Amino acid sequence: MAENIMNDICGNESTHPEIVRTVSEKLPDVELLYDVAELFKVFGDSTRVRILCALFESEMCVCDIAEVLDMTQSAISHQLRVLKQARLVKYRRDGKTVYYSLADDHIQTIFDQAFEHIME
Amino acid sequence: MAENIMNDICGNESTHPEIVRTVSEKLPDVELLYDVAELFKVFGDSTRVRILCALFESEMCVCDIAEVLDMTQSAISHQLRVLKQARLVKYRRDGKTVYYSLADDHIQTIFDQAFEHIME
DNA sequence: CTATCATTTGAATAATTGTTCATATGTATT
DNA sequence: AATACATATGAACAATTATTCAAATGATAG
Numbered sequence: 001m002a003e004n005i006m007n008d009i010c011g012n013e014s015t016h017p018e019i020v021r022t023v024s025e026k027l028p029d030v031e032l033l034y035d036v037a038e039l040f041k042v043f044g045d046s047t048r049v050r051i052l053c054a055l056f057e058s059e060m061c062v063c064d065i066a067e068v069l070d071m072t073q074s075a076i077s078h079q080l081r082v083l084k085q086a087r088l089v090k091y092r093r094d095g096k097t098v099y100y101s102l103a104d105d106h107i108q109t110i111f112d113q114a115f116e117h118i119m120e
Numbered sequence: 121m122a123e124n125i126m127n128d129i130c131g132n133e134s135t136h137p138e139i140v141r142t143v144s145e146k147l148p149d150v151e152l153l154y155d156v157a158e159l160f161k162v163f164g165d166s167t168r169v170r171i172l173c174a175l176f177e178s179e180m181c182v183c184d185i186a187e188v189l190d191m192t193q194s195a196i197s198h199q200l201r202v203l204k205q206a207r208l209v210k211y212r213r214d215g216k217t218v219y220y221s222l223a224d225d226h227i228q229t230i231f232d233q234a235f236e237h238i239m240e
Numbered sequence: 241c242t243a244t245c246a247t248t249t250g251a252a253t254a255a256t257t258g259t260t261c262a263t264a265t266g267t268a269t270t
Numbered sequence: 271a272a273t274a275c276a277t278a279t280g281a282a283c284a285a286t287t288a289t290t291c292a293a294a295t296g297a298t299a300g
Contacts, residue, residue, distance in 0.1 A: 015183045015217065015246085023177045024188050033173060034166045035238050036231065041164030045258075046150075046157040053153060057143045062277060063135045068144050075259055077278055096267050096276045097135065106237040110230055111156065117226040118155050135276085165288075182247060195289055197248055216246045216297050 042086045043110070047071065048079050052107060055089065059101035162206045163230070167191065168199050172227060175209065179221035 027033075042048060050069050054060060062080065066073045080100055083089040090103040102108075147153075162168060170189050174180060182200065186193040200220055203209045210223040222228075 015181055019178055019180060020184050020187050023174050023180065023184075026177050027170065027173055027188065030166075030170070032235075032238070033169045036234050037164055037166040037169045039234050039238060040160050040169070044157055044161035044164035046154045047258080049153045049157045049160070050147065050150070054143050054147055057146050058139055060139060060143065061135055064140050064143075067140050068147065072260070073277075074261080074279090077276095078258075081278080093267090096274095098277060104237055106233045110233045110237075113226045113230045113233070114156050114159055115152075117224060117230075118152070118159060167288075192290070193247075194249090194291080197246095198288075201248080213297090216244095218247065 039086065042082060042088065045079070047075070048083060049111075051076065051079060051083065052088065052102070053111070055100060055102050056108060056111075059099045061097045061099050063097075065100070159206065162202060162208065165199070167195070168203060171196065171199060171203065172208065172222070172231070175220060175222050176228060176231075179219045181217045181219050183217075185220070 043052075047069065051065055054065055054068055060068075062073055062076055065080075066076045069076065080089065080091075083100075084091070087103055088107060089100050091098050091100045093099075163172075167189065171185055174185055174188055180188075182193055182196055185200075186196045189196065200209065200211075203220075204211070208223055208227060209220050211218050211220045213219075
């Protein structure tokens with residue numbers, strides 16, 4: 001009973017060497033793709049999506065955003081921090097109040113495409 | 121020492137009632153925005169981003185993808201499952217081998233915009 | 241049927257992350 | 271000064287998740 005359980009599982013040689021080679025060449029730098037994933041990770045939370053969509057309409061202060069989303073001011077502030085670090089929102093201070101707005105035009109385009117994907 | 125620490129923290133009445141009202145009206149359904157976040161969550165992992173970018177070039181079997189990304193075949197399979205559930209990839213079987221390819225044209229557009237945001 | 245190989249799946253583990261609570265800034269008013 | 275209020279921040283907790291390992295399918299050839 002010499003069960004030869006080798007289970008190569010696609011060992012050394014490729015199944016399709018030429019495809020592996022050309023795709024490996026054309027694939028963008030790992031670091032760039034990592035940054036892309038990081039950007040999408042920021043979009044990948046419903047609270048942040050709702051904040052950005054709210055800011056599509058108008059600049060807003062933290063309190064107003066919290067009221068529109070029916071969430072804690074602290075929770076909103078934490079998420080605005082994430083959006084700020086990703087350079088997706090900018091802010092201006094007026095007295096005690098801080099007003100946030102969108103920092104980038106690409107955002108709306110990206111969201112529009114996402115909507116289209118979901119709708120179809 | 122009657123320290124009146126009330127800390128309203130934007131209590132009942134809005135700071136900007138008219139903005140809160142109009143934004144609340146225009147904001148898309150929570151469910152739709154939740155779906156948008158779910159889609160971006162799928163894009164928010166560098167392994168999946170690399171898989172999708174690889175598939176931009178050519179359809180590929182699981183083993184080849186694993187070799188291009190220098191990762192376990194099992195890890196790739198798990199992620200392909202996520203991409204499949206999100207209707208982002210489709211597959212065809214040919215004997216023992218399963219070939220994956222992109223299921224949607226929006227993906228490339230979304231990624232292009234993401235690249236632009238990062239580059240600028 | 242058995243052996244082999246590509247792929248899938250399930251459980252376990254480690255790491256990441258969103259919210260809450262409490263507290264700390266910062267700014268204006270008295 | 272002290273008070274009030276908008277916002278920010280830090281620690282803690284719960285929940286989610288990507289990878290690994292082991293084992294199970296599924297498919298073909300002998």
